Each structure stands twice: as structure tokens, then as C-alpha cells.
Amino acid sequence: MFMSQQFGQSAASPDPGWLSSLLGGAAKSAAGVAVSPNKALSITTYQACITLLAESLAQLPCELYRRNGDQRERVTDHPVARLLRQPNGWQTPFEFNEGTQIAAAHGGNAYSYIERDRAGRPVALLPLDTGKVSVLRGADSLPYYQFEGQEPMPARMVHHVRWFSLNGYTGVSPVQLHCDSLGLALATHGHASAVFANGTHLAGVLERPAEVGGQELKPLSPERVRQIKAAWKAEYAGRDNAMKVALLQEGINFRPLSMTNADAQLIDARKLSALEVAQIFKMPPHKVGLLDRATNNNIEHQGIEYVIYCLMPWIKRHEQARMRDLLLPSERGELYIEFNVSGLLRGDTQSRYAAYAIGRQWGWLSANDIRRLENLPPIPGGDVYMQPLNMVDTRGASLQGKPDAKALAEVESILQ
Structure with missing residues (x-):
């Protein structure tokens, strides 16, 4: 019998709400915005964090090494060494590593089927759709992987890279874990878009005096007000009419306006949302365009901090997952897999x-x-x-x- 570590119950009756979210459904955030994995990617800071981590890891050389006393030597004739150079028949190492990291950072888990020859040696890594894989716990407490309802596969047949985990079997989805923060970022972006789409773009307001030359002016009729508003909107509202020169009549004056407190708060709110999204991945703000506290004196050290504190944990996850899934237990004391990060440091x-x-x-x-x-x-x-x-x-x-x-x-x- 298998128990699902994702659903907390028998795998035969998963929770439909959780499954819907896993397969791309939307979860309601506190800001009232539905957040799905695809919708989260529309947040520029979130997408920048995901792709920056993936591209940084994918560009690093990954090699198989053998310990020889205090020395080490690169291994090129081992099946795993060949697999690192060519993971499958259609992907380059860069594409495979990039895709694996995107899946792990975006969904919390990355799965690849390990194709083996008759001797049990790995010969190919075939990416699996994260949303179609269920992780089950067997009676031996080992993970088993079920793809699209097929027979569960043992761990030796699946290469699994997981993010932060609460149960030790599956990584947590950052979209679910930080649904409210991502929803707030989406809500703030949507509000700013609505302001620019519907607001007038003249930098001021129109004022009509109560009297002219000592003579009191009669209030405009509702019909006249509607005509003026309609004419004003048609002539000056919208992005294409921004900063036009207006011709004013009937004693109307134009009063320039500076940025309102609401506008300033909206800009600050968007910056704060971007910073919160970067914090999900421990991403230094300057790497995603937030340069408020970056200077020419500290930018180099901040780049090194990115490698050590942000990228390196992901590298260790990939290295150790590959050693666990691709090397035999008898080989792990002598052979090891390592990404070369010296160029980034x-x-x-x-x-x-x-x-x-x-x-x-x-x-x-x-x-x-x-x-x-x-x-x-x-x-x-x-x-x-x-x-x-x-x-x-x-x-x-x-x-x-x-x-x-x-x-x-x-x-x-x-x-x-």
C-alpha cells in the first residue's frame, strides 16, 4: 500500500482543491486576486528570479571527479560522465539543467525519468511534467513516483530535485507558500494599469470660478457637465493624448498638479512587492533591478553574495541529488559530481x-x-x-x- 505525502491521505482519493492548484489552477490570495503558477510568471520580479537562477546554474560546467588520496581527477569514461555531457537525445546540457532548475524553483520539484541499460547503468534523463507526477511513500518509507496514474516507479528510476520540504519527500511550491505576497504584487500591478488606462494624463485639474467680474456664474446644467466631460475624455484621456495642450473656455483655469500622495504610495507599494518576491528566493535586490542600495563600491561583493547565499544552495541540491540517483552506493565514496563556480566568484x-x-x-x-x-x-x-x-x-x-x-x-x- 502506498500513502501520498502530497495529499496526506490515500493516493486514490486526493484533495481536489490541492490537485487543481498543482495542475495549474488558481488559489485565491488575501488581496482577492487568483494566483496560479502561470499567472505568477507574469510578475516580472518573480520571472526574473526564476530565470536568473536557472541560467546561472545552467552555464556552469558540471563534471564527474574521482578522489585519489589528496588529489582528484576528472572522469570521462564513466556512464554518468557521458550523461552529464549529453542528458538525452534532444537537449543540450544547458537546456536540461535550465529546465530542471526552472521546474524546481517554480513548482518546488523537478522530476526526470532515468533510462537505464540492461546492466542498470543510466544512459538518459527524460524530463517529466511536474504537474503529472505524484510522490507516494511506500511501506519501506522510500518514495515512489506515479506518473499520470501509471504503476508507481521506485526512486532508482526517477531523478528528483526538491526545494524546501516540510515532509522530506516533496518540495513546497513557492506559488502556494507565498500566494498572498504574489497576489498583492498582481493586485498592485493591476491597479497601476487601471490608473493609466482610465485616468486623464494632463498634469493638473480644471477649475471654474464662482463669479467673473463681480457677476456670479450660474452652475452648469447636468447635460452641459456631461458634454464637457465627454469632450474632455475624448480629446485628452488615454495614453496617446498624454501632455496635450488644452483650450479652456467659460472662465475655466488649469492648475498643475504634482504627484499625489496616493501616486507616491502606489510606487512605494510596487517596490515593496518586488522586494518581497525577491526575498522568496533570497535574491539580492540588485540582481532583479532594485538598485536603491547598490553602489559601485559594493556591487562586486553583492554579486559574490548572490553566488554563496542564493545560488550555492541550489547547486548543492542538484549535485547531491545526482550523486544519490545516478551513482551506485559503492561508487559514492570514490566518485562525486561537482559544478565549477570559480568563474562566478x-x-x-x-x-x-x-x-x-x-x-x-x-x-x-x-x-x-x-x-x-x-x-x-x-x-x-x-x-x-x-x-x-x-x-x-x-x-x-x-x-x-x-x-x-x-x-x-x-x-x-x-x-x-
Whole structure:
């Protein structure tokens, strides 16, 4: 018997409301706006976070390595190494990694069917539609995966990357978890759109005096008011008529207006909504265009913080999920999968060269080590590690080495 960790009950009778939301249905937010996964993507900050994480991860080289004592070597002849270079017959590694990360960040889970040969070795990773997969818990407490109502598959047949999880089996959907925040962002955007679609765009109001030349003016008739309003709307309302020059009659004056408090609050509300959406993914604000607190002095360090605190947890999820699903238990002590993030952590040219100079002068970097970090070919004699002169004596003997008998005799003769 299987129990569903998604529905909290037998998989034969899922909760229809939850299932509808999972398959693309809309959940009602506190702001009164229905939020669905597809609707959430229309929020520019949300979409920017999803795609930025996916593109950042997909551009990183992913390799299989073997531990050899304190050394490591890249493995190229293993089935998993070939799978990392070509996940299936139609996707490039970039496309597969990008799609997997989008599914994991947008829906909380990413599933891929592991196609194996007769020897049980993985030969292809086939993406599965997240909305059509149910995760079940078997009697052995291991996860089983049911695709479109078919027979449940054991975990060894499915590559599963999950986000933040409450039950240890499935990741939480950010659209469901933060429905109210996303609904508020959609409501604010919709209100701003309505203001621009229906409001007049002259930067002021029309005022009609109560009297002219000491003579009191009669109030306009309702019909005349409607005519003026209709004519005004036809001539000056809408985006295409913005900032036109108006001809005023009947003692009407034009009074320019600055931004109202309501307009200013609307702009602040939109910025706050964008910031809240970025916080869902721990995304630094400057990466999604919120540059209020970014300066030329701290932007580089903020970029490094993005890699360490925002992108790196996702990288670890992918690395460890691939090791769990693609490598045999007997291989995991010797082989491991790793994304190379050194390119994203590099600073500007001046900072990198200053760091290289320190490492070269103090002897823990050789010329070829530096050239490899800069994707340059090695040079003859470039594997020599320098040693500072203050760490050796004038005859080349290390100060930490044992002095010879002749050196001791010279010292004793001086001290006598």
C-alpha cells in the first residue's frame, strides 16, 4: 500500500482543491486576486528570479571527479560522465539543467525519468511534467513516483530535485507558500494599469470660478457637465493624448498638479512587492533591478553574495541529488559530481591579479596554477613554486631544515 505525502491521505482519493492548484489552477490570495503558477510568471520580479537562477546554474560546467588520496581527477569514461555531457537525445546540457532548475524553483520539484541499460547503468534523463507526477511513500518509507496514474516507479528510476520540504519527500511550491505576497504584487500591478488606462494624463485639474467680474456664474446644467466631460475624455484621456495642450473656455483655469500622495504610495507599494518576491528566493535586490542600495563600491561583493547565499544552495541540491540517483552506493565514496563556480566568484581584473601576485610570491600558486584559473594554457617551467628569501638562508637552505655540522661550527666560533 502506498500513502501520498502530497495529499496526506490515500493516493486514490486526493484533495481536489490541492490537485487543481498543482495542475495549474488558481488559489485565491488575501488581496482577492487568483494566483496560479502561470499567472505568477507574469510578475516580472518573480520571472526574473526564476530565470536568473536557472541560467546561472545552467552555464556552469558540471563534471564527474574521482578522489585519489589528496588529489582528484576528472572522469570521462564513466556512464554518468557521458550523461552529464549529453542528458538525452534532444537537449543540450544547458537546456536540461535550465529546465530542471526552472521546474524546481517554480513548482518546488523537478522530476526526470532515468533510462537505464540492461546492466542498470543510466544512459538518459527524460524530463517529466511536474504537474503529472505524484510522490507516494511506500511501506519501506522510500518514495515512489506515479506518473499520470501509471504503476508507481521506485526512486532508482526517477531523478528528483526538491526545494524546501516540510515532509522530506516533496518540495513546497513557492506559488502556494507565498500566494498572498504574489497576489498583492498582481493586485498592485493591476491597479497601476487601471490608473493609466482610465485616468486623464494632463498634469493638473480644471477649475471654474464662482463669479467673473463681480457677476456670479450660474452652475452648469447636468447635460452641459456631461458634454464637457465627454469632450474632455475624448480629446485628452488615454495614453496617446498624454501632455496635450488644452483650450479652456467659460472662465475655466488649469492648475498643475504634482504627484499625489496616493501616486507616491502606489510606487512605494510596487517596490515593496518586488522586494518581497525577491526575498522568496533570497535574491539580492540588485540582481532583479532594485538598485536603491547598490553602489559601485559594493556591487562586486553583492554579486559574490548572490553566488554563496542564493545560488550555492541550489547547486548543492542538484549535485547531491545526482550523486544519490545516478551513482551506485559503492561508487559514492570514490566518485562525486561537482559544478565549477570559480568563474562566478572571480572579482574584477585588478582584484584577481593582486590576489594572484600574493599567492605567487608566497609560494602556494605557480605560474601554471594561475594560468589554469584564467583558462590559459600551461607554459614550460611554470610549475615551480617560489619561496620568499626571508624563509631561506643565503645559501638556499631552509630555515626550518636541520643545519649541517659546518654551519654549527661557524656559529659556535662566533659565539666564543
